[in-house]
Amino acid sequence: MTHINVLDPGASPLDYYGFELRRLREAANLTQRQLGDVLNYTGSLVGQIETARKVPTVEFSERVDAALVTGGLFSRLVELVLRSQLPAWFRQVAELEVRAAEICTFQTHLVHGLLQAPAYARAVLGVLDQNDLDDRTAVRLARQRILEKGESPVFWIVLSEGVLCQEIGGRAAMREQLARLLSFETDPRINIQVLPFAAGAHPGTQGSFTLFRFAADPAIVYTEGYGSGHPSANPDTVKDCSLRYDHLRAAALSLKDSAELIRRVMEERYGEQQLA
Incomplete structure (x- = not known):
């Protein structure tokens, strides 16, 4: 069985972003690859962001909001994520x-x-x-x-x-x-x-x-x-x-x-x- 990295959404803005991305993707019954196809990104990138190994971009966030109809959730979250990645x-x-x-x-x-x-x-x-x-x-x-x-x-x-x-x-x-x-x-x-x-x-x-x-x-x-x-x-x-x-x-x-x-x-x- 594939090991799924479970994030603590309270650990950091990046972890919270990844947690919410996985939750809403699964709620839409989409695999990482399927969501990636919709966003015109790879499923691997979706997976890396979901496990907090990759920082999302503004463009990625806007596409996710449109694809999953989130009301701009990820576009708001990404500003916190990016700021938290500064030194x-x-x-x-x-x-x-x-x-x-x-x-x-x-x-x-x-x-x-x-x-x-x-x-x-x-x-x-x-x-x-x-x-x-x-x-x-x-x-x-x-x-x-x-x-x-x-x-x-x-x-x-x-x-x-x-x-x-x-x-x-x-x-x-x-x-x-x-x-x-x-x-x-x-x-x-x-x-x-x-x-x-x-x-x-x-x-x-x-x-x-x-x-x-x-x-x-x-x-x-x-x-x-x-x-x-x-x-x-x-x-x-x-x-x-x-x-x-x-x-x-x-x-x-x-x-x-x-x-x-x-x-x-x-x-x-x-x-x-x-x-x-």
Whole structure:
């Protein structure tokens, strides 16, 4: 007889998701393979998700909701599942992203995770660690859903010009990434400025940081180290970083000139002729 792994639905959001998926699939008198055929996924994948060995995606969840007529149960659950898969030290930051009315970030080396394209995100996460890379990439990209909601935060990013030139994931990945940045050019809630090399010394030389501002709560400054995050609501720290950010925005190129620079770098460094 085939051994069936019985999950404890209270163990984690992932276990609860798998438990409910099996329960509702069996209630519909479908095998894993039959449900997989309906969803256009393999029965093996269905089984892995039911036994909490694989993290479900948003798309998978939406298809399950449609196939099993669940009223959106799995689409709601998957957000909890994906958030629970973030590194423990980063979960507080993910909560801040969800709650914030405005996010202002300065990035010296990388495109911020909320704006990363799939291949770029995979390359960043895969440095020195290839374990569960598909799942970790899906979890990072799922955070970006906050920018698609009706009451999404205002997002303002100042990128060092070096971020555009640091080739991560190869030329095709960089072209995809810069194209993604340009896709927000007409979105008034997502603003991208580039701090050019010509700016010289600037108030962000100490490193990247992010300001979270809320409708009713005090602002929080977040900085990051190796495997750890450092949020602070200290009023003096918030005041200092807010001033630094204002000066960074003033020193950066305008929104229009930033888009033109991104477009030029995309074509000159990562254009189709270079990809051949």
